[in-house]
Amino acid sequence: MTFTSVVNGSATIGSRTVASTNPARLEEVVGEVSYGDRDTFVGAAEAARKAQASWADVPAPVRGRAIAHIGRLVEDNAEALARLVTAEIGKPYAEALGEVREIVDTCDFFLGEGRRLYGQTVPSEMADKQLFTFRKPVGTVAVITAGNFPVAVPSWYIVPALLAGNTIVWKPADYSPVVSNAFFELFVRGGGLPDGVLNLVHCDGPDTFAGLERSLQQGLIDKVGFTGSSAVGREIGALTGRHLQTACLELGGKNPLVVTPSADLDLAVEGALFSGFGTAGQRCTSLGTVIVHESVHDEFLSRFTAAVSAARVGDPTQDVLMGPLLDAKFAERYEEFLGWIQPHHTVVGPRGRIGADNPRDGFVGDAAAGLFYHPVVVDGVRPGDRIFDEETFGPIVGVTTYRTLDEAIELANAPGYGLSSSIYTTDPKDAFTFRDRIGAGMVSINNSTSGAEAHLPFGGNGKSGNGSRQSGIWVLDQFTRWQSVNWDYSGRLQKAQMDTVELTPDTTYRL
Incomplete structure (x- = not known):
């Protein structure tokens, strides 16, 4: 069977096909993957951009229920997904099953966050005025992940990003394409996700970078999440920095x-x-x-x-x-x-x-x-x-x-x-x-x-990352932006710091 990229709900055949083999039995082909190119990546970004506004309009608690359904479907297929992880990357089955459990834990946690995407009501220094803050989705997110944790780590990005109202272009590792397609199908079917909300792209490293660069230039990508080496992370960070973005970087360690x-x-x-x-x-x-x-x-x-x-x-x-x-x-x-x-x-x-x-x-x-x-x-x-x-x-x-x-x-x-x-x-x-x-x-x-x-922040500093965090409530700061609102119902223009009400204390009083 040949596995393909999936863009806007449709299989996208690439220009070349590569076999994915079992590292424990190199003669065993787990599956074949059709590789796209930079145009495939850009097309996925365009589809995600088009779908974003309508996905953000879905109430957050409803998006949370979609995440819950994904968790249940993954749980029902946990053993089959773990066996596929073992077959494609050689991870011992017990570890693979634990990795699948991380997806379930992540979904269970973020179900509740669909009802807790809280803002604040803030007191104003002026009369007849109220201040508020709201979380807004960042928009369209590119997620690029390694294959040593081919299902757990993608869920750390994809689950909170979806919950917050973002749409996604996901590029998994080139050595775990079969399990990536299985993960994708469970998410799309379990969550009932509309076309374009989650897109899967198979392509090599140079095409990924070129496609990401073009997508950023065209204003199609608002946030990048990357898990991989420190060397590649530096390149991703430099690229996003040129577009005034800060990537979420989870890199290597010593x-x-x-x-x-x-x-x-x-x-x-x-x-x-x-x-x-x-x-x-x-x-x-x-x-x-x-x-x-x-x-x-x-x-x-x-x-x-x-x-x-x-x-x-x-x-x-x-x-x-x-x-x-x-x-x-x-x-x-x-x-x-x-x-x-x-x-x-x-x-x-x-x-x-x-x-x-x-x-x-x-x-x-x-x-x-x-x-x-x-x-x-x-x-x-x-x-x-x-x-x-x-x-x-x-x-x-x-x-x-x-x-x-x-x-x-x-x-x-x-x-x-x-x-x-x-x-x-x-x-x-x-x-x-x-x-x-x-x-x-x-x-x-x-x-x-x-x-x-799943409810603790995950991430590092120095060569291990740029201080961004995954998991728990902290990852929501990667996939939302704060919006402040001031609502003046005084019927006149009040100028902050200029028209504030001041009390007049008697500073000369002595007992």
């Missing part, structure tokens, strides 16, 4: 996990294992560097490397910690990261692609069939090492030591990312000090660097 002397080491190891190697280390919130106190370094490293060696790796349909890398391009890039390992680093165990000549004990399934790699722990990393300073998208975790908490926080902030962070401690002072001084937008105490809930 997420630290600090282990203090008081930490429960078994719990810290469990958190580091999931943070570093869940989704094969291919999350924006994946663990980058463990920063462990010198007094517990050796014990932690011994337990951590033992846990990594014992972890189940392989077929993502089975009970495994990690499956394959998402796509061949990520495997190629990951091998570059392995080349960053230096002589002063210590690596325990094998590295590289798993196969007959580089086996892994206890591997689940057929390693030769897919893009499977050894999880790697690199001890002795330090500032100035690329493996310490830069995001490594894949199953590789660095380890370094510290003497004081001040030093640990300095190391945690040093790479300049600011997405997620974690500290393992039983000392409340350490926890509060870390929370206060870490530059990350998200902090976990005695939990992993990964994971968020």
